[in-house]
Amino acid sequence: MNIKSSALVLRSGRQELLGHLLRIVKVRNEGALSLAMLHTCWNISVKRGKERRGMFSPTTITRQLEELNLIKCSLLNDEHIALTDSGQWEALLQNSEDVSALPTPDSALRFQVKCENVPIWFEVNVPDDYGAQESNGLALDGIVSVRGDQITRSEQEGWQRIVKQSSEELGESEYPIFELLVTHLLPQLHASRASDTLDPSNSSQAPELILDMTYHALLTSHHLISPTKRRSLQQWSSQLAVSGFAKVGYPGVIYCQGSQSGVEQFVANVKAMQWLALRLRFVEPPVDDIVEGERKWIELEKVGEVVQEMRRLGRERYVVEMGIGSAGT
The missing domain is CATH 3.10.110.10 (Ubiquitin Conjugating Enzyme)
Structure with a gap:
């Protein structure tokens, strides 16, 4: 029911209320309901109607x-x-x-x-x-x-x-x-x-994750240019002990790996920011072996560099299968 329809229903209800009260006055003719009381009833009806409509705007x-x-x-x-x-x-x-x-x-x-x-x-x-x-x-x-x-x-x-x-x-x-x-x-x-x-x-503190399971995640966006976002990604990677990269420019590509809690929190932080066409491609345990190395966060500028970095990690297929670059890049 829209606002106009609600107003019509309310108006009809008020008219019925006044008609009923006037009939009581006419039948009883004892002055029990004075004009002042009718006015009071009218005001109560108006007030309640306004309150009801005011619940939502x-x-x-x-x-x-x-x-x-x-x-x-x-x-x-x-x-x-x-x-x-x-x-x-x-x-x-x-x-x-x-x-x-x-x-x-x-x-x-x-x-x-x-x-x-x-x-x-x-x-x-x-x-x-x-x-x-x-x-x-x-x-x-x-x-x-x-x-x-x-x-x-x-x-x-x-x-x-x-x-x-x-x-x-x-x-x-x-x-x-x-x-x-x-x-x-x-x-x-x-x-x-x-x-x-x-x-x-x-515990006086929030529950903390005690788990060594490795997760990784891939996100893409229309672009990644904002210096604020790039700084935030760098800070989060350090705070959450995740490694990976951000491909800046058009399109934006973000890849990270680390503990399950770290990766999931990293993804939640990214999604909480304003993006154009942000897509979470996956967040899951990798099915292949982990390539160990120094934990770090780097920035890339070209799609070809994304493919090369994923190839180094043994994860090339994750980006190629999603149309990011090609196997021969």
């Missing part, structure tokens, strides 16, 4: 859909998002370019984010006014809650503390729910799964 709906799309596009292969309660939000998500063409949802946005083979997930209940200026400063630990299959109280309390601590570390953010989930909570959930410590209550 095109601005807040669009803003919430933007963040929902950002979360959805940033999830890894074993991460999933599911909307709950209202099919109206699913319809809005599919037609997010023109939300005015669809009915205003009758319930708040609510969704779950899960990882495969992990009995704990995050449930997000988005306030109606989330995305409006006055909603800045909301406590995210009251929006994002922890749920699970057969989860113990200590596990839930421990994870809820992590949610609170992580939300306090965000500071100013244009997309706080996205940043909390994608750059903080999901990496920690993966780490806890790998180390088999889903109960963080015994």
Whole structure:
């Protein structure tokens, strides 16, 4: 139901209310309902109608859909998002370019984010006014809650503390729910799964990954020019102990390898930035032998250099099969 239709329904309801009250006055004729009382009833009806229409505005709906799309596009292969309660939000998500063409949802946005083979997930209940200026400063630990299959109280309390601590570390953010989930909570959930410590209550720190499994990942984009992005890639490679390269210019190519947690966090960091046509080609354990060498991060300028570097690593087919260069390059 659009805004115009909602207004017509509300107007019709007010007329029925006044007609009913006037009939009571006429029948009883006892003065129990004075004109002043009728005026009061009218004002209550108007106020409630305004409150109902004010639950959602095109601005807040669009803003919430933007963040929902950002979360959805940033999830890894074993991460999933599911909307709950209202099919109206699913319809809005599919037609997010023109939300005015669809009915205003009758319930708040609510969704779950899960990882495969992990009995704990995050449930997000988005306030109606989330995305409006006055909603800045909301406590995210009251929006994002922890749920699970057969989860113990200590596990839930421990994870809820992590949610609170992580939300306090965000500071100013244009997309706080996205940043909390994608750059903080999901990496920690993966780490806890790998180390088999889903109960963080015994530690004051977030669960840390204790695993030597090697992963690698390949991403491509329309271009990679920004000095800020290039510096960030270099810093992340050092912080997360991953090696690899970035091919600058057109197209942009990013390849990294390291521990599972390091590579997955590196990929999450990359996806959290603004890109044109960013594609995650894969993030997985390599099926071939690892070529050991000095851990470093380098920049390349030509597609041919990408093929040569992947050939040196014994991974040439990963780029050639995806149309990046050719075997004879």
